[in-house]
Every structure is written in C-alpha cells, then in structure tokens.
C-alpha cells in the first residue's frame with residue numbers, strides 16, 4: 082500500500098498533485114510520502130509486537146537525514162554499512178545503542194569510530210575482521226560487542242546481484258567456521274561475541290528462504306546452548322520484497338506468523354534490518370519527457386532522468402512501473418510501446434524497455450513508481466549531471482529534504 086494515487090486523472094502524493102510538485106521543484110525529482118514510510122514501519126512493528134524486536138532501518142536503502150529522523154522518532158534503530166552511514170546516524174541523533182554495523186570491508190578508521198560511538202554491535206563477516214576488531218578494541222581499551230554474520234547457504238530466489246546467503250557469496254561465515262570461532266571466543270579478550278546475524282538477500286517475496294535460514298541458525302543456537310555457549314541477540318537481517326510489478330510478496334503479518342514461533346524458541350532478543358520494505362513504495366522519481374524519437378525499429382521516450390538518478394533498471398534489469406502524472410482520457414485507446422530512456426551516453430541508460438504505456442507528449446511528466454529505496458542512495462554524478470532534489474510530502478505540505486545540486490557542487494573537491 083502507498084499514498085500515490087490518482088484522483089480523477091491526476092496523480093497525487095498524499096494530498097498534493099505530483100504535477101504541481103514537478104512544476105514547483107523542477108525535475109528529475111524524488112518525492113516521498115511520509116505517511117507511507119511510517120505506515121510500513123508500523124506494519125512491521127505491529128506484526129512483531131509479540132516479540133518486540135529492535136527494528137534497525139537499513140540506511141543504505143535511502144539515507145536522507147529527514148527519513149532517518151522520522152524513523153528514529155518512531156523508535157527505529159539503524160543498520161549501517163560504512164563510516165559515512167555512522168556519521169549520518171549521528172547527525173540524525175540515533176541513540177548509539179540502536180545501531181548495528183555490517184559490511185565485509187570495514188576499515189580501521191571505521192571500526193574505531195564505531196567503537197568510539199558505542200554502537201550496539203558489529204556484524205562480523207570474517208575471521209580476519211574479527212581479529213582486527215579485537216585488536217582495535219584492545220588499543221582503545223574497550224570491550225566491544227559483535228555478532229557473527231552467518232552465511233546459511235540458502236537460495237534466496239532473487240536477482241543474483243542481491244542474493245547474499247549462498248556459500249559462493251562474499252558475505253558472512255559458514256556454520257562450521259562460526260562454530261570454530263565460538264569455541265575460541267575466550268582468545269578474543271576485547272570482544273563480547275553476543276549474537277548471530279543473517280541477511281540472505283533483498284527483494285525476497287516468499288517466506289520459505291527466510292524460514293530455511295532461520296531454522297538453520299536456530300538449530301545452531303540450540304547446539305551452542307547445549308555446549309554452554311550462550312548468546313543474547315539474533316539479527317535476522319532485512320530482505321522483504323515489495324510490489325514493483327506483478328509480485329505478490331508475503332505481508333509483514335504472514336512473515337511474522339511464519340517466523341515468530343522459530344524466533345521465540347531461540348530465547349534471544351531479535352533484531353531486524355528492513356530497508357526496501359519501508360522505503361521502496363514510499364517514493365517515486367518524477368521525470369519530464371524531453372523528446373519523442375522514432376527510429377526505423379523503435380520508439381524512444383527520452384526523459385530528463387536517467388541511470389545516474391535511478392540505476393536499478395540498468396544494474397539489475399529491475400522493473401519499475403511508469404505512470405503519466407496526468408493520465409490521458411481514453412488512455413486505453415492510446416497505448417503505445419516504447420523504451421523510456423535517459424540522457425546519459427550509455428545504451429544501458431533506460432528506465433523501461435518495450436513498455437506498453439499511455440501515450441505521452443513532450444513536456445509531460447512521468448512518475449517512476451517504487452523508487453524510494455535504492456533510488457537516490459545509488460544515484461551519481463555520471464555525465465556531470467546534478468543529483469535530483471528530494472521532497473517529502475506530509476498530507477498537504479511538501480518540504481525539500483535535499484536541495485537539487487548545483488554545478489558548483491560538482492567541482493567542489495577538485496583542485497587545479
């Protein structure tokens with residue numbers, strides 16, 4: 082569910098016409114619905130209320146400070162993957178004890194900074210990293226909490242670039258490896274190995290892979306318990322899929338019903354790390370049609386937003402619904418098939434291919450739906466294009482939460 086709906090033939094975000102936003106703030110423009118993102122957070126919270134997990138929103142899905150602040154105010158923690166995201170967490174005033182930190186390649190500086198901040202724990206992805214965190218904590222004279230990220234070797238049934246729980250992926254440690262580490266835990270004098278972490282991938286639409294992974298770790302937890310190795314936390318990661326096209330993903334409630342019994346059995350405090358589920362359908366990218374181009378073989382709708390603004394179609398072949406902001410009357414009679422492409426000098430620069438959609442003309446605005454997660458946060462300045470502005474809509478108010486970049490921003494750090 083989301084708050085981008087047609088009233089008559091005009092697309093609204095909450096109570097504001099998207100066309101008015103495009104005219105006022107120009108395009109390409111990211112538009113977020115506050116009500117939608119909070120609603121998604123609350124859906125998860127209420128589905129899991131029985132076990133009261135700490136919901137650590139995955140910052141990389143959309144790291145805008147206003148979004149972080151809105152979620153933190155609801156009681157969310159944050160899942161971070163870099164020193165930059167730690168900095169953002171701090172700027173958004175996230176209590177340190179609600180921050181968990183994953184990444185296969187944490188640097189010494191990033192580890193020191195996170196220990197200094199007193200985060201809840203690191204999700205550790207290798208033995209080498211574990212040793213390094215121990216060494217750094219020793220130097221700082223601190224004892225630091227860590228959870229071992231388990232690679233449960235399950236098939237997440239998602240795009241191969243966003244599958245992270247197969248044994249051939251770079252993430253996590255296999256169960257045997259984790260077991261060996263836990264037997265040696267007394268050797269890591271400056272670590273408190275307090276939990277396990279899994280995150281098997283993203284845009285997962287069925288609960289079966291989650292259930293399979295959780296069963297594997299919960300059996301492992303029982304085995305550890307029987308040997309006197311007690312843990313405190315189980316971090317089940319994120320990965321919940323959303324509707325982009327025809328998917329029928331599990332709801333938060335179905336997901337909860339399936340896994341709560343398994344989680345309760347572990348007796349551990351549960352952490353989860355949703356990103357896409359909260360933000361994906363809470364944002365759109367609004368673009369303007371610059372030109373319609375006919376070639377002998379194809380029709381191209383050339384718009385002012387491209388792969389530098391939204392890379393998911395180019396990177397994963399991802400599908401995004403694209404809707405006219407003002408729906409033409411009798412649209413059914415005026416359907417066309419076209420590629421919707423950006424201005425970037427790459428043939429991979431497309432938002433949609435061979436898409437059947439309502440006819441549009443130059444100057445019309447289009448809404449690329451489901452662009453709230455991994456949209457702006459993956460955007461770049463490629464082709465020296467200025468990154469888009471971001472606007473948050475709350476009922477009938479629209480607030481700029483990130484200004485459009487200027488040419489000066491482009492060269493800010495360059496030296497001649």
Ligand SMILES: *Cc1c(COP(=O)(O)O)cnc(C)c1O
Nearest residue numbers: 139183283319320354355356357
């Ligand atoms: C990216 C990521 C998430 C969030 O994934 P979603 O599919 O957006 O829910 C959670 N945990 C970790 C460790 C991640 O890397």
